[in-house]
Amino acid sequence: MADKNGFFDLSKTTLSRRTALKGIAAGAGLALAPGFVRYSQAQSSAPIRIGFQSHRTGIGAAYGRWYEKTSAAAVKAINDAGGIGGRKVELVIEDDGTDPARGAEVVNKFAKQHKTDIVFGTLFSHVVIGSAPAAGENKIPYFVVSEGHHVASTKLNRYVFQPGITDVKSQIQSMAPWIAANAGKKVTQIFPDFAFGYDHRDYLPPALKAQGADVIAQIAIPPTESSFTKYFPQIPAETDVIYHVMVGPAVLTFVKELGEFYGSQRPQLFGFMDSLEAVDINSPGLEFLDGSHFWEGSPRYAQPDDSAAQKAYRAAVGIDDNGAAVGDPKDISTASHMFGCWETLYVVKKAMEDAGYKGPEDRAKLVEATEALKEFAEGPEHPQGPKTFNGKIHQCFGIQNISKVEGGKLKVVHKTKIEDGLYEPEGDYTKQAL
Amino acid sequence: MRDASPAKTYALHIGVIALLFALNFVLPDYHQGLFARIMALAVFAMGYNLLFGYVGLLSLGHAMFFSAGLYGAGLTVHHLGWGVPQAFVAGVVCGALLALVIGLLALRTSGVAFMIVTMMFAQVFYLLILYFAAWTGGDQGLVIQQASRVISIGGISLDLTDPTVRYMSALALFAVVLLIALALVRSRFGRVLVAIRENEERTKMLGYDTVANKLIAVVASGAICAASGAAYALLFGYVGSNFASIQYSILPLLWVLLGGAATTLGPLIGTLFMYYVTDITSGFTSAYLLIVGVALILLVLFAPKGIMGSIRERWLGWLP
Numbered sequence: 082m083a084d085k086n087g088f089f090d091l092s093k094t095t096l097s098r099r100t101a102l103k104g105i106a107a108g109a110g111l112a113l114a115p116g117f118v119r120y121s122q123a124q125s126s127a128p129i130r131i132g133f134q135s136h137r138t139g140i141g142a143a144y145g146r147w148y149e150k151t152s153a154a155a156v157k158a159i160n161d162a163g164g165i166g167g168r169k170v171e172l173v174i175e176d177d178g179t180d181p182a183r184g185a186e187v188v189n190k191f192a193k194q195h196k197t198d199i200v201f202g203t204l205f206s207h208v209v210i211g212s213a214p215a216a217g218e219n220k221i222p223y224f225v226v227s228e229g230h231h232v233a234s235t236k237l238n239r240y241v242f243q244p245g246i247t248d249v250k251s252q253i254q255s256m257a258p259w260i261a262a263n264a265g266k267k268v269t270q271i272f273p274d275f276a277f278g279y280d281h282r283d284y285l286p287p288a289l290k291a292q293g294a295d296v297i298a299q300i301a302i303p304p305t306e307s308s309f310t311k312y313f314p315q316i317p318a319e320t321d322v323i324y325h326v327m328v329g330p331a332v333l334t335f336v337k338e339l340g341e342f343y344g345s346q347r348p349q350l351f352g353f354m355d356s357l358e359a360v361d362i363n364s365p366g367l368e369f370l371d372g373s374h375f376w377e378g379s380p381r382y383a384q385p386d387d388s389a390a391q392k393a394y395r396a397a398v399g400i401d402d403n404g405a406a407v408g409d410p411k412d413i414s415t416a417s418h419m420f421g422c423w424e425t426l427y428v429v430k431k432a433m434e435d436a437g438y439k440g441p442e443d444r445a446k447l448v449e450a451t452e453a454l455k456e457f458a459e460g461p462e463h464p465q466g467p468k469t470f471n472g473k474i475h476q477c478f479g480i481q482n483i484s485k486v487e488g489g490k491l492k493v494v495h496k497t498k499i500e501d502g503l504y505e506p507e508g509d510y511t512k513q514a515l
Numbered sequence: 516m517r518d519a520s521p522a523k524t525y526a527l528h529i530g531v532i533a534l535l536f537a538l539n540f541v542l543p544d545y546h547q548g549l550f551a552r553i554m555a556l557a558v559f560a561m562g563y564n565l566l567f568g569y570v571g572l573l574s575l576g577h578a579m580f581f582s583a584g585l586y587g588a589g590l591t592v593h594h595l596g597w598g599v600p601q602a603f604v605a606g607v608v609c610g611a612l613l614a615l616v617i618g619l620l621a622l623r624t625s626g627v628a629f630m631i632v633t634m635m636f637a638q639v640f641y642l643l644i645l646y647f648a649a650w651t652g653g654d655q656g657l658v659i660q661q662a663s664r665v666i667s668i669g670g671i672s673l674d675l676t677d678p679t680v681r682y683m684s685a686l687a688l689f690a691v692v693l694l695i696a697l698a699l700v701r702s703r704f705g706r707v708l709v710a711i712r713e714n715e716e717r718t719k720m721l722g723y724d725t726v727a728n729k730l731i732a733v734v735a736s737g738a739i740c741a742a743s744g745a746a747y748a749l750l751f752g753y754v755g756s757n758f759a760s761i762q763y764s765i766l767p768l769l770w771v772l773l774g775g776a777a778t779t780l781g782p783l784i785g786t787l788f789m790y791y792v793t794d795i796t797s798g799f800t801s802a803y804l805l806i807v808g809v810a811l812i813l814l815v816l817f818a819p820k821g822i823m824g825s826i827r828e829r830w831l832g833w834l835p
Contacts, residue, residue, distance in 0.1 A: 181656065193544035218661065276648060
């Protein structure tokens with residue numbers, strides 16, 4: 082739980098920078114002395130404290146709740162196995178309200194008040210981008226589970242990492258060969274007219290082109306739209322595949338109206354599970370999706386060939402074979418993304434142990450140790466699958482799943498290779514000063 | 516309002532500025548950073564208060580003026596490589612020009628219509644930010660890199676990412692705007708604004724050009740809010756469309772209502788109060804907005820004129 086340090090908890094101050102008022106500093110210093118003694122002992126035995134920037138409220142709340150559950154399960158597993166470097170791990174949680182301004186304050190709070198070792202867990206791109214400057218200024222490693230391309234774009238700073246989930250550019254690139262080979266060569270994209278949609282707008286056409294397929298129309302839906310039928314006549318008649326990435330509460334209306342527009346004669350449909358995370362695939366109105374395909378980061382439904390690690394991960398997090406909370410079939414998980422929390426915490430463990438991490442004074446060493454990581458083998462620590470890590474762009478690359486909606490469930494029909502999602506680095510964080 | 520000697524009034528305000536200066540040296544690190552943010556946003560509230568508190572015009576679109584400053588400063592740094600002072604001026608000019616145009620159009624209305632018109636213009640501004648995502652970063656926003664947030668004057672470098680420099684920069688802006696606001700509301704112009712609020716028809720009959728005075732107030736309010744936005748971009752390094760959303764039009768209204776409309780220090784007190792209620796209660800419950808809401812209701816019930824407004828009404832009638 083969150084640290085409840087009081088406003089005037091002077092044991093948390095760093096008075097050395099207050100050279101201008103040395104009198105005050107000296108007086109407070111007397112009160113501080115026991116605190117310093119306690120701190121020096123803490124480095125060897127006290128828990129490693131991980132600041133978890135959670136979307137408990139705001140538009141990311143459904144994700145935030147499952148990110149917390151997954152992270153708590155991972156911390157328990159790590160602690161049960163001896164912790165990190167023999168020290169227990171403790172999550173300190175603060176709600177960022179899925180708001181970038183509050184997100185930056187939360188990062189400051191972790192760094193300066195809670196004095197956590199790292200910050201972790203953010204999903205929504207605008208919160209990551211809004212919080213990244215605070216992480217850089219505080220020189221506190223910031224491990225996000227966002228899937229946005231912003232980390233890999235090298236536009237943030239050296240303290241921001243995304244080692245547990247692939248970025249959207251890589252995901253889109255990985256989908257292209259399967260779409261071109263199995264769904265069709267003429268693709269129409271329907272996407273929300275904001276940044277999430279733009280990633281798909283910009284990265285899919287070149288990826289399909291390389292596979293001998295084409296995007297023949299791109300239909301951007303304004304974010305304020307609540308009815309979609311008027312956009313459907315813009316879909317060219319020769320379309321083989323509709324590639325849709327609508328998100329938010331309007332997605333049910335979108336699917337329902339698309340179904341009414343096409344009836345039983347429709348092109349192939351290919352979507353991203355971001356549209357339906359935490360939403361029951363059997364919700365009324367989604368029948369039209371039967372037989373369509375989706376990208377999934379990690380499968381929502383248990384698969385016949387699930388590895389022992391995948392089964393153990395699902396049991397630890399508490400999701401049943403349908404991807405819902407054990408004991409509450411209506412509480413659908415965000416399975417495609419939340420595995421990233423589990424895997425990121427194991428990357429943190431590995432990097433901290435490699436760095437011989439003792440405390441905040443070793444944060445720079447932790448950054449370098451993380452950058453030195455190359456690959457993560459599939460197993461209990463990485464149940465979604467094997468990954469490679471590019472230390473220059475602070476981004477991992479992994480396999481993706483393509484699932485078909487069959488009988489009200491999602492069945493994995495194809496797994497991509499890591500190589501499918503690799504691209505040329507756009508910069509190099511390691512050239513930035515620590 | 517009972518009149519007070521200027522010395523007493525200015526002493527109080529300079530005392531507040533001195534207190535904030537001293538706090539830099541004693542506040543714990545986290546609270547030092549939070550106070551810098553609060554002071555920058557209190558400037559936003561002061562700009563809003565000028566129009567709402569003194570002229571009586573309730574706008575639901577002030578997020579566009581804050582964002583005009585935010586983007587005016589942020590985009591010139593990000594795309595044109597401008598220095599911090601030039602970018603700050605660009606932000607303020609953007610806000611003032613936008614306020615001039617919006618004022619010319621929106622002041623044809625009053626009351627509820629003014630609220631709706633300003634809200635609509637703000638929504639247009641918000642959607643324009645999303646539409647021109649190639650330049651603005653859309654809903655994800657842009658980061659102003661640390662290296663771009665350094666002021667170099669005559670061989671001296673001031674790094675705005677340094678906590679003390681940031682705090683002092685926010686304080687400098689806050690102090691300047693507070694003293695300008697104080698001088699403004701004590702001036703003849705300020706008294707005309709209050710007269711417009713109390714009875715616009717009578718003010719017209721007395722020979723004042725109320726439309727021109729209101730337009731000047733809109734431009735001054737927009738420019739102050741833009742100064743806050745520009746400072747926010749440069750001090751905290753992030754420019755995002757959420758700052759142009761309706762939420763950021765309602766927040767300054769809440770800060771001003773809480774602190775006390777038509778009081779010079781109310782915007783600071785309201786912003787401070789809201790920030791700390793949110794910050795402290797969010798550590799205990801995810802329903803912290805409910806607690807904020809209850810606090811607001813209690814305030815409306817027991818101190819409808821806000822914190823400083825109630826203090827003025829009950830004890831210190833000379834407070835400006």
